[in-house]
Amino acid sequence: MITLLYFARLRESFGISSEQAHPPAHVVDVRSLTEWLRQRGGAWQEELAQNRPVRVAVNQDMAAPDRAVCDGDEIAFFPPVTGG
Amino acid sequence: MTVRVQYEDFDLGAEILKLRHGNSKIGAIASFVGLVRDLNDNARVAEMTLEHYPGMTEKALAEILEQAKQRWCIIDALVIHRVGPLKPADQIVLVAVSSAHRGAAFAACEFIMDYLKTRAPFWKKEQTEAGARWVDAHESDEAAAQRWV
Numbered sequence: 001m002i003t004l005l006y007f008a009r010l011r012e013s014f015g016i017s018s019e020q021a022h023p024p025a026h027v028v029d030v031r032s033l034t035e036w037l038r039q040r041g042g043a044w045q046e047e048l049a050q051n052r053p054v055r056v057a058v059n060q061d062m063a064a065p066d067r068a069v070c071d072g073d074e075i076a077f078f079p080p081v082t083g084g
Numbered sequence: 085m086t087v088r089v090q091y092e093d094f095d096l097g098a099e100i101l102k103l104r105h106g107n108s109k110i111g112a113i114a115s116f117v118g119l120v121r122d123l124n125d126n127a128r129v130a131e132m133t134l135e136h137y138p139g140m141t142e143k144a145l146a147e148i149l150e151q152a153k154q155r156w157c158i159i160d161a162l163v164i165h166r167v168g169p170l171k172p173a174d175q176i177v178l179v180a181v182s183s184a185h186r187g188a189a190f191a192a193c194e195f196i197m198d199y200l201k202t203r204a205p206f207w208k209k210e211q212t213e214a215g216a217r218w219v220d221a222h223e224s225d226e227a228a229a230q231r232w233v
Contacts, residue, residue: 007135007137007205008207008218009207009218053221057140057205060137060140062203076140076205078137078205078207079207079218079221080221081203081205081207082201082206082208082218082219083134083136083176083201083204083206083208084176084177084200084201084206084225
């Protein structure tokens with residue numbers, strides 16, 4: 001089981017801020033996890049489209065698409081940051 | 085090195101006093117305060133809400149301060165970033181750096197702000213006359229951060 005978190009525009013588009021998920025065995029990294037979520041369709045397909053600038057953090061560290069996703073991980077999806 | 089993410093406002097004078105208190109090795113303190121503007125991308129901003137990622141935001145800010153300490157001979161550094169609803173002219177962020185000489189304090193202060201703007205998980209949502217909108221990231225902010233790479 002993994003924990004998924006969504007922030008800012010993604011949280012609003014998806015209508016949830018967090019969920020527990022049990023991805024199938026072929027989900028092994030950030031890229032395949034994103035693809036799996038995209039297959040939910042609707043806002044998921046739209047917001048996680050490949051041309052959208054989505055950032056991903058694994059266990060609170062910024063993560064590249066090839067970063068491994070392991071059982072128990074906390075994975076956050078969010079738009080580019082705009083603080084300061 | 086201190087990081088605070090808070091709803092409350094902050095007092096620049098009080099924070100600087102704490103930063104320099106009792107340390108006579110400090111010869112310079114540089115500080116930056118960011119404020120909410122009433123106009124952004126040609127729209128009147130009535131209110132702004134700052135969202136963050138509790139846990140990761142504090143961690144990212146602490147890492148930025150640690151990097152600053154490795155790059156320059158600074159003595160101490162402080163970041164306070166507010167979250168929640170803010171109005172035009174409200175303070176959003178404070179960065180303050182102490183060092184023996186001004187060069188390190190100026191450079192580290194600017195570095196911390198540039199990295200904060202592009203690497204710390206905060207998101208701004210503006211309430212304008214035309215409705216609410218999430219602020220888009222600016223390429224100029226990433227360009228500013230790239231100067232330090």
